[in-house]
Amino acid sequence: MKFFNNHYVLYGLAFSLFLGLTFYIAIFPAIENQKINNALPPQTKMLSAEEKAGKAVYIENGCVGCHTQQVRNVEMDNIFGKRPSIPADFATNKRTDFWRNTANLMGTQRTGPDLTNIGERQPSDQWHYIHLYQPRVAVAQSVMPAYPYLFIEKDEVQAGDIEVKIPEKFLKNKNKKVVASDKAIFLVAYLKSLKQRDFTGNYVPPFLYKSQKKEPKSGGDSQLPDGAELYAVNCASCHQPDGNGVAGAFPPLANSPVVNGGDLELIVTIIMKGYDPRPEFAVMPPVGQSAQFTPEMVTAIINHEKSSWGNNAKKVTVEEVKILMDKIQK
Incomplete structure (x- = not known):
């Protein structure tokens, strides 16, 4: 009973118990979690x-x-x-x-x-x-x-x-x-x-609620994705909706010798891997790789470009594009 009558001992013991539980339940696990689960991903670079x-x-x-x-x-x-x-x-x-x-x-x-x-x-x-x-x-x-x-x-x-x-x-x-x-x-x-580093581990959650995507069959344009829509989402911010680009920054696709030319491998490579041999224009990123383009998507974009803004070049097939995509990704 003397224990309950001495408030110094009572409150001191309660405080010690609280402090011990705080370290055991909160602080030590947090330190361990910081070391393991919150360790920096490989190739992480600190800001300059x-x-x-x-x-x-x-x-x-x-x-x-x-x-x-x-x-x-x-x-x-x-x-x-x-x-x-x-x-x-x-x-x-x-x-x-x-x-x-x-x-x-x-x-x-x-x-x-x-x-x-x-x-x-x-x-x-x-x-x-x-x-x-x-x-x-x-x-x-x-x-x-x-x-x-x-x-x-x-x-x-x-x-x-x-x-x-x-x-x-x-x-x-x-x-x-x-x-x-x-x-x-x-x-x-x-x-x-701002670049997301490659990282794997059990605590990397998967993407949920994946929609079922039907892969289009090869054949005519009616069986391909909407090339105009794909262009609008992935290409128009640089090359512009009218295909005229921005002078000194992004090259035009209207009347472009690349688009209208016969070097299909060059076009597929540019879409998938980007392009940077021209000092007068900005670097083009690897749009196709980043957006995980399929051969059907690449075909639809190329055919849209070849038939828009005054271009009237021969369209390509999924089979042609697939062969080249397999080649450049090896």
């Missing part, structure tokens, strides 16, 4: 000083309000990443300082697309600069606000400047050159650093 500055610009401009950085484990998110996001993907986030936690950039809504893997989906610097200056240049229906204040207008481009090729109709002053500011350069560097 430029990319960190770009992350600050991303936060400063409220990009997290419209863009997420989390791939959910549902099939519809497969377009944003190769696998669902796991805690280890966010293990590089560190506290800003003792008093402030790292800003959470996972986001809560998708007014714009998820950016988890945007560095792989769109590796072109020029595309990002154009998109930031005026999103409607890249995507006509975009509701994203423009950020022209991240750019500088100059009479002449100087050494070291990064000129941004903006169509005249979107320029405020057609006699000026648009040059990326340091903030724009930092922001693009950060966006290009």
